[in-house]
Amino acid sequence: MRHFALALALLAGTSAAAQTAPADLRARAPETEVLYFLLPDRFENGDPTNDKGGLSGDRLATGFDPAHKGFFHGGDLAGLVKRLDYIQSLGATAIWLGPIYKNKPVQGPKGQESAGYHGYWITDFTRVDPHFGSNAEMKAFVDAAHARGIKVYLDIITNHTADVIQYRECGACDYRSRADYPYQRRGGVKGAAINPGFLGDGVQTPENFAKLTDPGSAYTPFMPAAEKNVKVPAWLNDPIHYHNRGNSAFRNESSTMGDFAGLDDLMTESPRVLQGFIEIYGAWIDQFGIDGFRIDTARHVNPEFWQGFSKAMIERAKARGIPNFHIFGEVANDGDVGDLALHTRVHQLPSVLDFGFRAAVQHSVAGEKGTDVLAAMFDRDALYEGGAEAALRLPTFISNHDHGRFSTDVRKAFPQASDDEVLARVRLGHAMLLLLRGVPTIYAGDEQGFVGDGNDQDAREDMFPSKVAIYNDNKLLGTSKTTADSNFDTAHPLYAEIAKLSAVRKATPALSRGRQVTRAYDEKPGLFAVSRFDPATGAEVLIGFNTSAQPITRQVEVGVGSTGFTALVGQCMPDAVAPGSLTVRLPAFGYVACAAGGAK
Numbered sequence: 001m002r003h004f005a006l007a008l009a010l011l012a013g014t015s016a017a018a019q020t021a022p023a024d025l026r027a028r029a030p031e032t033e034v035l036y037f038l039l040p041d042r043f044e045n046g047d048p049t050n051d052k053g054g055l056s057g058d059r060l061a062t063g064f065d066p067a068h069k070g071f072f073h074g075g076d077l078a079g080l081v082k083r084l085d086y087i088q089s090l091g092a093t094a095i096w097l098g099p100i101y102k103n104k105p106v107q108g109p110k111g112q113e114s115a116g117y118h119g120y121w122i123t124d125f126t127r128v129d130p131h132f133g134s135n136a137e138m139k140a141f142v143d144a145a146h147a148r149g150i151k152v153y154l155d156i157i158t159n160h161t162a163d164v165i166q167y168r169e170c171g172a173c174d175y176r177s178r179a180d181y182p183y184q185r186r187g188g189v190k191g192a193a194i195n196p197g198f199l200g201d202g203v204q205t206p207e208n209f210a211k212l213t214d215p216g217s218a219y220t221p222f223m224p225a226a227e228k229n230v231k232v233p234a235w236l237n238d239p240i241h242y243h244n245r246g247n248s249a250f251r252n253e254s255s256t257m258g259d260f261a262g263l264d265d266l267m268t269e270s271p272r273v274l275q276g277f278i279e280i281y282g283a284w285i286d287q288f289g290i291d292g293f294r295i296d297t298a299r300h301v302n303p304e305f306w307q308g309f310s311k312a313m314i315e316r317a318k319a320r321g322i323p324n325f326h327i328f329g330e331v332a333n334d335g336d337v338g339d340l341a342l343h344t345r346v347h348q349l350p351s352v353l354d355f356g357f358r359a360a361v362q363h364s365v366a367g368e369k370g371t372d373v374l375a376a377m378f379d380r381d382a383l384y385e386g387g388a389e390a391a392l393r394l395p396t397f398i399s400n401h402d403h404g405r406f407s408t409d410v411r412k413a414f415p416q417a418s419d420d421e422v423l424a425r426v427r428l429g430h431a432m433l434l435l436l437r438g439v440p441t442i443y444a445g446d447e448q449g450f451v452g453d454g455n456d457q458d459a460r461e462d463m464f465p466s467k468v469a470i471y472n473d474n475k476l477l478g479t480s481k482t483t484a485d486s487n488f489d490t491a492h493p494l495y496a497e498i499a500k501l502s503a504v505r506k507a508t509p510a511l512s513r514g515r516q517v518t519r520a521y522d523e524k525p526g527l528f529a530v531s532r533f534d535p536a537t538g539a540e541v542l543i544g545f546n547t548s549a550q551p552i553t554r555q556v557e558v559g560v561g562s563t564g565f566t567a568l569v570g571q572c573m574p575d576a577v578a579p580g581s582l583t584v585r586l587p588a589f590g591y592v593a594c595a596a597g598g599a600k
Contacts, residue, residue: 036092044079063105063115070114091502094151104162151291173246298329335359341383366409371528396438404455449477546586562596
């Protein structure tokens with residue numbers, strides 16, 4: 001009750017200056033949002049009494065060690081409520097919240113243990129991890145965000161649970177295929193007959209899966225006595241609902257049926273598992289009024305699961321009065337747009353994280369390729385289910401907690417560059433994020449100039465004063481601070497620029513919902529220009545970027561009816577030099593957005 005009272009007090013103390021009615025919030029289309037992604041453990045510590053999650057003992061028991069990058073640091077929901085002003089002032093209209101479900105505190109081989117601070121090792125899918133607070137505090141947070149007009153998207157996992165199931169035959173077991181270890185034999189093709197009448201996982205009916213009664217075709221799975229009933233809901237404790245085939249090699253069938261680095265891989269082909277997750281995540285919509293889901297490890301789940309799950313979640317949200325529920329899957333790759341689009345067409349995911357955008361911006365701004373890589377990527381928008389219109393709803397990003405920070409990419413690509421140049425390139429990357437098509441997603445810490453040492457744990461720095469030595473020795477951009485300080489500076493140059501661009505985007509429908517047409521690109525660092533068009537009036541906004549270290553002056557095609565121009569960002573020529581042609585002048589790493597007065 002103390003935690004709930006704390007959250008309510010924080011809610012009561014938030015500014016009411018920009019409150020938005022929930023009805024207005026619900027009416028907003030997904031493509032109009034600006035997302036802010038954070039891991040709650042690394043954002044703000046609002047309640048130190050929950051740092052150990054109610055557990056006692058050393059860090060291997062509690063998971064808490066604020067000096068180690070792989071353990072809990074103390075961030076929580078109370079801290080998140082405390083910093084809603086900061087998020088709102090940045091211009092974010094939706095928070096993508098890293099997983100907040102109850103996790104296995106610590107797992108891993110002896111000497112290589114780490115904690116579930118990131119939220120992806122779930123044991124109880126129905127409650128908030130005590131390290132972050134309580135379900136009551138979660139409701140208080142969502143209500144506080146909604147009162148400000150900020151949506152809340154949850155990071156969800158259906159591919160796996162925490163590593164609980166063990167195998168009699170081995171520890172870190174290699175993957176065993178269905179051909180070598182079919183469901184109808186125990187321990188290989190010459191083993192004893194089991195599961196009579198089971199027609200394989202391709203026949204996804206309750207009647208067929210009722211005949212799958214023995215989970216031991218590849219290995220002999222068991223639940224350790226101390227963890228026999230640790231998972232919630234209770235059906236998750238039965239090994240029959242898992243593949244039990246050993247560790248994924250991340251290729252061929254093991255990609256969807258293997259254990260992800262030892263995590264228990266669910267039998268998502270089973271109708272019981274599908275229905276179970278519909279019940280689990282439907283309850284989060286019902287109880288908390290969640291506005292969307294980011295789906296972790298979506299590429300490692302069979303397409304039939306997503307075909308049923310996505311439709312059920314959208315219907316559940318509509319029944320709850322949430323008509324614009326946004327679902328996007330993580331289909332991690334190196335920028336292969338065809339692979340991303342496949343998951344919207346065949347798997348029927350409503351949307352996917354735009355790894356193609358991330359790769360193109362990295363190659364052109366944090367690299368030395370031409371801006372033609374951006375043009376080529378956008379040309380492939382037609383591949384997505386729903387085409388270019390659907391591409392407007394793809395969450396775009398340049399940094400995240402897995403790949404690492406864009407600033408780190410820039411520093412690695414240009415080790416001799418000055419701090420001013422690195423900052424300019426990072427600013428340019430964020431301008432592309434906020435002005436080009438898609439739903440811009442800011443990774444917490446980028447707006448404070450964080451520069452990490454790499455990916456994964458090295459890109460998950462604390463926003464509140466950190467005790468991690470390898471974070472605190474990082475040289476940040478645009479500030480003399482380090483991560484040993486509290487980093488919620490609204491005057492930071494990146495924060496200020498993102499806030500400015502977010503406001504322009506919000507005020508200009510062409511920048512959130514407008515059709516995008518490529519106008520100019522180069523096969524070397526230089527100009528990239530697009531036009532975006534107001535969905536109601538057709539009025540044109542020309543946007544230009546310079547990825548080179550030299551200023552450029554170019555003629556760029558515009559609509560013949562676009563004559564006088566007003567600067568939204570940067571400096572624009574007031575008039576077209578001739579019908580259909582506008583002079584664009586850009587400094588090194590500069591950008592502009594010029595709104596035409598005449599309709600196309």
